[in-house]
Amino acid sequence: MKALTELVLASHNAGKLKELQAMLGDAVRVRSVAEFSSHEPEETGLSFVENAILKARHAARVSGLPALADDSGLAVDALGGAPGIRSARYADGLGDAANNAKLLAALQDVPDAERGAQFVCALALVQHADDPLPIICEGLWHGRILHEPRGEGGFGYDPLFWVPERECASAELASTEKNQLSHRARAMALLKQRLALA
Numbered sequence: 001m002k003a004l005t006e007l008v009l010a011s012h013n014a015g016k017l018k019e020l021q022a023m024l025g026d027a028v029r030v031r032s033v034a035e036f037s038s039h040e041p042e043e044t045g046l047s048f049v050e051n052a053i054l055k056a057r058h059a060a061r062v063s064g065l066p067a068l069a070d071d072s073g074l075a076v077d078a079l080g081g082a083p084g085i086r087s088a089r090y091a092d093g094l095g096d097a098a099n100n101a102k103l104l105a106a107l108q109d110v111p112d113a114e115r116g117a118q119f120v121c122a123l124a125l126v127q128h129a130d131d132p133l134p135i136i137c138e139g140l141w142h143g144r145i146l147h148e149p150r151g152e153g154g155f156g157y158d159p160l161f162w163v164p165e166r167e168c169a170s171a172e173l174a175s176t177e178k179n180q181l182s183h184r185a186r187a188m189a190l191l192k193q194r195l196a197l198a
């Protein structure tokens with residue numbers, strides 16, 4: 001495989017972009033897909049991996065560069081894995097606060113012992129839009145859903161995600177710490193090994 005010197009990040013989510021950029025560091029020149037197109041492809045896949053590939057191909061097509069996409073979300077045990085691949089759109093596109101409120105309502109009567117959940121991240125890297133061999137790396141982060149939001153950091157469901165290994169909410173972690181522990185960090189560590197950037 002050709003050495004990777006420049007790539008486009010196929011995400012329009014500011015929180016994710018910040019984390020991915022911090023994790024990639026200076027090893028590659030990182031561009032944003034927003035430089036090339038504001039169109040967001042429909043996420044029609046049934047899995048995180050399918051949606052990551054779809055977003056990566058779109059970004060490679062509009063940029064002419066290798067593209068890295070992240071499809072991620074929260075899978076809650078008591079909800080049969082929901083909101084899952086619909087995590088960003090759980091409250092019909094009304095945003096993070098509405099998503100969190102809907103999740104708390106759905107878990108209103110669920111006791112602590114049954115509030116297990118995992119953050120999931122699928123990263124897909126394609127060399128070009130029609131690449132037949134995307135590189136796929138996944139990461140999981142196990143935790144529990146709190147009864148009310150805590151902390152100001154991170155984005156999305158971070159204020160509701162209890163991190164057992166740190167005994168705080170994900171939104172209470174320093175960004176450097178979240179970037180070492182998270183589902184995205186785990187997937188990125190595998191990707192770096194695969195690309196020998198570690």
Ligand SMILES: O=P(O)(O)OP(=O)(O)OP(=O)(O)OC[C@H]1O[C@@H](n2cnc3c(O)ncnc32)[C@H](O)[C@@H]1O
Nearest residue numbers: 011012013070071072073074087088155156157158
């Ligand atoms: O598709 P792109 O443009 O990358 O941006 P998006 O926000 O739509 O991203 P996804 O389709 O992958 O949906 C992921 C959602 O899952 C949630 N999520 C993912 N990673 C998270 C994290 O580290 N902390 C908190 N919430 C996270 C958050 O609500 C995201 O909007």
Ligand SMILES: [Mg+2]
Nearest residue numbers: 040043071088
């Ligand atoms: Mg999305």
